[in-house]
Amino acid sequence: MPRNTAPANVSSPKDLVQYRVVDASPVDSNSPPGYVERYIHSEIYKRFPEVNGVIHSHAPEIIPYTITSSLLRPCIHMAGFIGRDVPVFDISKHYALDDVRDLLIRNARLGGELAEYLSKPGSASTSASSTAPDHSIVLMRGHGYTVAGSSPEDAIYRAVYARENAAIQTTSLGLAHFSGGKDTEVQYLRDDELEDTGAMVQTAWSRAWGLWRREVEATELYKCDEE
Template sequence: MSSSQEPNEKLVLQNYHRDLIAGSHILHYHNVVDAFGHLSVRHPFNPKTFLMSRNAAPGTISSPSDLVEYYIEDARPVDPNAPAGFLERCIHSECYKRYPSINSVIHSHSESVVPYTFSGVSLRACYHMAGFLGTSVPIWDIADAQKPDDISDLLVRNTHLGGSLAGSFAGSPDTPEHVVMLMRGHGFTVLAGSIQDCVMRAIYTQKNAAIQTTALITRAADPTATGGPVKYLSKKEVEDTTWSIRQSAHRPWGLWLREVEACGLYSNSA
């Protein structure tokens, strides 16, 4: 690395740190995560590592010292003396390992989404902000991937469970077919090419789930309604809305940053 590159790379990494912390705060502000759940990003200059916070509530992290760099190969910290990390960081490492095009991962236990992981009702895109969900959202059941000596607490504790989850997104060797995966009795995982897109997808997955639940309750309350069943987005609609909404991704991110900056709970010194 030349001396002329060093200041620029330092600035880029600083921006990644700031966005990773801010993204965690935004997810907490919007109730996508609470004391649990996590956001990560692939290292901008080392595609074999990724960054995520130490084992702490997302709303409480506040500086680069709260962030830990991990090897994608086995989710091991680059610094052996790093603070304790999240138990389920293999969710992140295995998704990065499988999909080189993915640069950010979120895991959430959103209460609006969890019912769709075990109720038998499929989560589907029902409004234009959630076209990225596609025409159906698959469910990964950890029970199908567990070995006899695995702890049956539904947590992704190791690389073989994380690898099974990552594989369930399907698609090509580079790009997943799905960007959201429900996890039976647990929550969901989101993939994206950037922190901003990943946060947006996580928030609008939660919003879509709440809207769909309201629609289903409304429909069930009037069984004599003549309007027919709930109408979800078509294949063409999910493709077109996914493209069109991505063009405006900067707008919600800017608003959400202002929200967490104005809230006295959060601090970001990165």
């Protein structure tokens, strides 16, 4: 993970810190300070060995779906991975007496309890031996969301399109509300479209990835000091 700094300050391998999955401790004890919420990442990797990329974000487009009864649902062909019954992690149900109540995932216990939300209650993946999650996204009340992917690129793609989907859903709900009438009901992806759209993007995300790389390379904001 990057050291605890803004993304635009990450410019060389010296800005990256290796952590142990088992407890999110730095491999090199002289590493620069890291993110307090690194337990989100370590506990998901620990719980689901098939996950190879985790993104945690505070994107404001997602937040309304963490604090209202409106459920985040897949609206667009690039976001079938959102699936049905997106879990919302309410950290207030998980605080221990001595936890700091700032909504952050500050320790391995909270990270582990967040990771469990990626399993559907009662499904096979709730067994400790399962290696892949049922959900690839979990919303976090008043805070943000976390996505899990099969690779870092896959996780980034999901994080970006979850945000895009939320923005489109919010706009659509507003239009439907102000237009009134049953013809304006928002049309979400059908259940039988979720699997195929999810499979389609497994090959489609590489185009988006190429664009995002070029955008980073082309902007003055980001520097690359070393290859």
